[in-house]
Amino acid sequence: MRNPPVNSLSLEFLTELLISLEKLENDKTFHGIIITSDCPGIFSAGLDLTEMCGRDPEHYAEYWKAVQEMWLRFYLSNLVVIAAINGVSPAGGCLLSLTCDYRVLANNPKYAIGLNETLLGIVAPFWFKDTLVNTIGHRSAERALQLGLLFPPAEALRVGVVDQVVPEDQVQSTARLVMAQWLDIPDHARQLTKTLMRKPTADRLLTERDADIQNFVRFICKDSIQKSLHAYLEKLKQKKG
Numbered sequence: 334m335r336n337p338p339v340n341s342l343s344l345e346f347l348t349e350l351l352i353s354l355e356k357l358e359n360d361k362t363f364h365g366i367i368i369t370s371d372c373p374g375i376f377s378a379g380l381d382l383t384e385m386c387g388r389d390p391e392h393y394a395e396y397w398k399a400v401q402e403m404w405l406r407f408y409l410s411n412l413v414v415i416a417a418i419n420g421v422s423p424a425g426g427c428l429l430s431l432t433c434d435y436r437v438l439a440n441n442p443k444y445a446i447g448l449n450e451t452l453l454g455i456v457a458p459f460w461f462k463d464t465l466v467n468t469i470g471h472r473s474a475e476r477a478l479q480l481g482l483l484f485p486p487a488e489a490l491r492v493g494v495v496d497q498v499v500p501e502d503q504v505q506s507t508a509r510l511v512m513a514q515w516l517d518i519p520d521h522a523r524q525l526t527k528t529l530m531r532k533p534t535a536d537r538l539l540t541e542r543d544a545d546i547q548n549f550v551r552f553i554c555k556d557s558i559q560k561s562l563h564a565y566l567e568k569l570k571q572k573k574g
């Protein structure tokens with residue numbers, strides 16, 4: 334991912350990601366992809382706050398549809414998808430990594446990962462929650478979501494948000510090793526098993542997709558939510574000054 338400075342998942346970047354995924358899926362010489370970051374120290378800052386702040390309802394609806402599409406397409410991809418997480422990964426950044434089949438995280442205490450939406454005064458939608466529950470179990474997910482926990486590497490490994498923590502200079506090579514193991518499995522059997530495991534979760538969003546967009550638009554248009562997002566963005570900008 335190369336969307337400096339922080340790989341935020343803007344509408345344009347999500348569209349590029351989806352086009353790239355589609356191209357790779359349509360090229361039958363590709364069997365797997367490794368998602369990693371070109372921004373030093375940052376895997377992805379998550380959803381782009383500027384897409385959710387000070388825009389009109391039509392824009393929010395278009396943006397949310399693209400976020401849903403990203404989740405659905407990565408979560409259900411027939412390719413082996415591995416995240417080589419070489420930086421901090423809050424909220425939507427964590428969600429993107431949770432769509433992958435395997436997560437390798439660099440062992441740097443700054444590289445926290447988690448669904449921290451509540452800390453911003455926003456609520457992770459049911460399909461964010463379902464993805465986390467499927468990964469770390471109900472009790473750990475409930476605690477992590479309510480408290481908006483961002484896990485440092487050792488904790489992330491202990492709770493199961495990531496599958497492996499390795500020295501920073503070994504993230505890419507480890508992801509490639511893991512890829513080789515996953516590609517050794519007969520493709521059709523692996524793909525069908527992935528579908529079996531993930532389709533019920535994806536189907537829930539597919540059947541409630543429009544209602545989910547409407548909920549998002551209603552929620553994000555609230556004055557109180559706009560105020561907290563705006564204040565949060567300002568705080569991020571002032572950090573430098």
Ligand SMILES: CCCCCCCCCC/C=C/CC(=O)SCCNC(=O)CCNC(=O)[C@H](O)C(C)(C)COP(=O)(O)OP(=O)(O)OC[C@H]1O[C@@H](n2cnc3c(N)ncnc32)[C@H](O)[C@@H]1OP(=O)(O)O
Pocket residue numbers: 338339341375377378379380381382383421423424425426450453455456457458548549552553566569570571572573
């Ligand atoms: C029952 C009702 C249900 C209804 C459903 C409603 C559902 C709503 C859910 C919405 C879900 C949202 C999920 C998300 O992903 S929200 C985004 C969460 N992300 C974050 O909190 C991360 C914020 N960023 C940071 O913490 C830091 O930037 C960083 C990633 C740790 C990097 O720090 P660093 O010091 O290197 O960089 P800066 O902080 O100086 O940032 C550089 C510039 O980038 C801008 N920035 C940062 N993050 C974002 C972002 N997520 N979106 C847009 N822009 C971002 C930052 O402002 C700086 O901009 P500047 O250069 O112009 O100052």
